[in-house]
Amino acid sequence: MDRLSALMSRFTLSVRSCAIEEANFVIIAEARNSRPAYLIYSAGEELGLLEPDKSAVLLSARVTWGGPQNPLLAALPDEVRQDLTNDLEMQAIVDLLLAEQTAARCGSASVLNRLGEVLLVRLMRRQIEQGEMQVGLLGGLADSRLSRAIVAIHHQPGHDWRVDLLAQEAGLSVSRFAELFRRSVGTTPLAYLRRWRLTLARQDLERGDRVQRVANRYCYGSPEALSRAVSQEYGQTPIQIRKAAAAQNDAFPVS
Structure with a gap:
C-alpha cells in the first residue's frame, strides 16, 4: 500500500x-x-x-x-x-x-x-x-516493516487493532515491533492509533457528523467514550467542536 x-x-x-x-x-x-x-x-x-x-x-x-x-x-x-x-x-x-x-x-x-x-x-x-529523519512519523514510514503497520492504521482507522495484529502487519514479533515502533516513531503503536483516530474524529465532527456515527466509525464503544477522549485531547466536547465549526462556516461561507 x-x-x-x-x-x-x-x-x-x-x-x-x-x-x-x-x-x-x-x-x-x-x-x-x-x-x-x-x-x-x-x-x-x-x-x-x-x-x-x-x-x-x-x-x-x-x-x-x-x-x-x-x-x-x-x-x-x-x-x-x-x-x-x-x-x-x-x-x-x-x-x-x-x-x-x-x-x-x-x-x-x-x-x-x-x-x-x-x-x-x-x-x-x-x-x-x-531515511535520515529523527524520531517521528517519517522515520517510521522509512522502515519498510513499520510502514506496513502505520499504513494499515491510516487506511483502516476503525479496525479493532491490537498490538499483536499490527506486529503481524509488520512481520515482527510483538516485543520487537513495540520496541522498534517506539524508538522510530517516538510513541507506542496504540498511542499513535489513538491520536490518528481522534484527528479523524475531529475532522468528521467539524463536518457535522453525529457523535454516535463518529464513535462507531472509529471503534469507540459509545458516544460517551468518544466524548471523554475528545474532551481530554482538545479541551472541548464533540458538540462544542461541531458548533464552533458550523459558526465559522456561517461566518466564512465557501463561495
Missing part, C-alpha cells in the same frame, strides 16, 4: 504565492545565474532564513496543510532544504511552476497549487527514501 496517500487525503493542501516575509516555501536561484538551485520548506510558521539575498528568491509561497493536526508536518524538521541542481524531474516541475507564475494565465492559481502539491509530495517522498 502507498505510504502517503491515505494520510495526505485527509488534509487539504493549499499553495499560494505571497510576499517573502509571509512565505514558508521558497525556490532559490543559483548565485551565478537564474536557474533554480534549491527549494526550502518550513513546517513552522515562517522562514527565518531569508535574511540573505532576497533577489535570489524565484518563488515565495505560503503552504497550509491541516496545521498541527497533520502528523506529516509534525514529523518534519523546522527546515527542509532540497537541492535541485541534480534532480532533472524536480527541475522540470519547478520550471513549469515558475512559467505559470510569470505568465499569470487564466486558472494559474489552481495550476500553482497543483504543481506546488507535486513538489511537496516529492519532498516528503525524498525524506522517507533518505
Whole structure:
C-alpha cells in the first residue's frame, strides 16, 4: 500500500504565492545565474532564513496543510532544504511552476497549487527514501516493516487493532515491533492509533457528523467514550467542536 496517500487525503493542501516575509516555501536561484538551485520548506510558521539575498528568491509561497493536526508536518524538521541542481524531474516541475507564475494565465492559481502539491509530495517522498529523519512519523514510514503497520492504521482507522495484529502487519514479533515502533516513531503503536483516530474524529465532527456515527466509525464503544477522549485531547466536547465549526462556516461561507 502507498505510504502517503491515505494520510495526505485527509488534509487539504493549499499553495499560494505571497510576499517573502509571509512565505514558508521558497525556490532559490543559483548565485551565478537564474536557474533554480534549491527549494526550502518550513513546517513552522515562517522562514527565518531569508535574511540573505532576497533577489535570489524565484518563488515565495505560503503552504497550509491541516496545521498541527497533520502528523506529516509534525514529523518534519523546522527546515527542509532540497537541492535541485541534480534532480532533472524536480527541475522540470519547478520550471513549469515558475512559467505559470510569470505568465499569470487564466486558472494559474489552481495550476500553482497543483504543481506546488507535486513538489511537496516529492519532498516528503525524498525524506522517507533518505531515511535520515529523527524520531517521528517519517522515520517510521522509512522502515519498510513499520510502514506496513502505520499504513494499515491510516487506511483502516476503525479496525479493532491490537498490538499483536499490527506486529503481524509488520512481520515482527510483538516485543520487537513495540520496541522498534517506539524508538522510530517516538510513541507506542496504540498511542499513535489513538491520536490518528481522534484527528479523524475531529475532522468528521467539524463536518457535522453525529457523535454516535463518529464513535462507531472509529471503534469507540459509545458516544460517551468518544466524548471523554475528545474532551481530554482538545479541551472541548464533540458538540462544542461541531458548533464552533458550523459558526465559522456561517461566518466564512465557501463561495
